[in-house]
Amino acid sequence: MLMGYIPTTRLKSIKNKAAQRRALANLFHSCMHKVFSPIETYGKTGIAMATGNGIWYHCHPILATFIGDYPEQTLVTCTLNGRCPKCLVPRDEIGSNTRFPSRNFAAAVNAFSLSDGDPTAFHAACRDASLKPTYHPFWEQLPFSNIFLSISPDILHQLHQGILKHVVHWVAQVESDEIDARCGCLLLNHNARHFQNGFTWLKRLTGQEHKDVSRILLGVVVDLTLPGLQSSARLARLVRAILDFIYLSQYPVHTTESLGDMDTALTQFHENKDVLIELGVRQHFNIPKLHSLLHYTRSIRHFGTADNYNTEQSERLHIDYAKKAFRATNFKNEYKQMTVYLERLEAIHQHAAFIDWCKGG
Ligand SMILES: [Zn+2]
Helix, strand or coil: CCCCCCCCCCCCCCCCHHHHHHHHHHHHHHHHHHHHHHHHHHHHHCEEEECCCCCEEEECCCCCCECCCHHHHHHHHCECCCCCCCECCCHHHCCCCCCCCECCHHHHHHHHHHHHCCHHHHHHHHHHCCECCCCCCCCCCCCCCCHHHHECCCHHHHHHHHHHHHHHHHHHHHCHHHHHHHHHHCCCCCCCCCCCCCCCCCCCCCHHHHHHHHHHHHHHHCCCCCHHHCCCHHHHHHHHHHHHHHHHHCCCCCCHHHHHHHHHHHHHHHHHCHHHHHCCCCCCCCCHHHHHHHHHHHHHHHHCCHHHHCHHHHHHHHHHHHHHHHHCCCCCCHHHHHHHHHHHHHHHHHHHHHHHHHHCC
16 A cells, blocks of 8 residues: 655755765655654554454554665665665675674664764764664664564565676676577477577566576576686586575475575575686675575565565556556646545545445345
């Protein structure tokens, strides 16, 4: 359900870039604070809520997970760009397979509680906690919540449009002509998209195209002839490991064993990634999205399988709730018209559901 629109202003009137960024972050947090304010009270006192089958329960609504792409994650958690929103990994260790302690929620709240006092002390406290100085983040007073823990895995942005995109790009840099030629040689098939001219030259692939590429990627990489006639076994192992991880993370049900397989696949990726440095494709692997994979199994244990918090659904709603609603207006003072449009649409859907229910007797 759409709760509100957040201003898209860039605050161009503020000329100093750093001050502009800070003001935008503060504006975002103050909007979110308004949206979440009922939770502050009802999370503690509870409120009566009905389930779909009409039974009333006394519920305590809390902020459980936050889904979004990396820039939104850093904005929400007030972390510095290039750092992990969930743990205290140093900037130059982001590409390693080492787990670091989680961010301390209590310490963050203590640092932000100084924002009304002396600015120097406040900035120093934020620096010590490696957080951006933000004026009272919206999650500061939310009961039973830990924003750092709440940042969830995101299959669309982190896997398909993130790591897989990187891997396709890296592999293409090693040997693009041969890979494209192999794609063209594949027989037509109902279960795999036919990239007649290959895929290494394609720019800006969609999530669906990345899914299609991942079906054939391993097949076209195996046994490649690498520069200097070296064996491509390690490259194939790297691609296989990352594909294993991507497919395992989408399981609708998980067991201890399948979660263990995810960690094993990730370890295999890290064990073989040096091949890309030797081939001159990469100098380092300090990519925040690659680091985020380390947090997947823990998040799945906490919040359930990753299909519960995939951004694919919410990205789709952006079309219905923002783009279509905007098109339904006369483009002048559009905000009010958009909300009226959505309210009417909702009423029509509810009435249609009611008529269907009546017809069913
Ligand atoms: Zn981390």
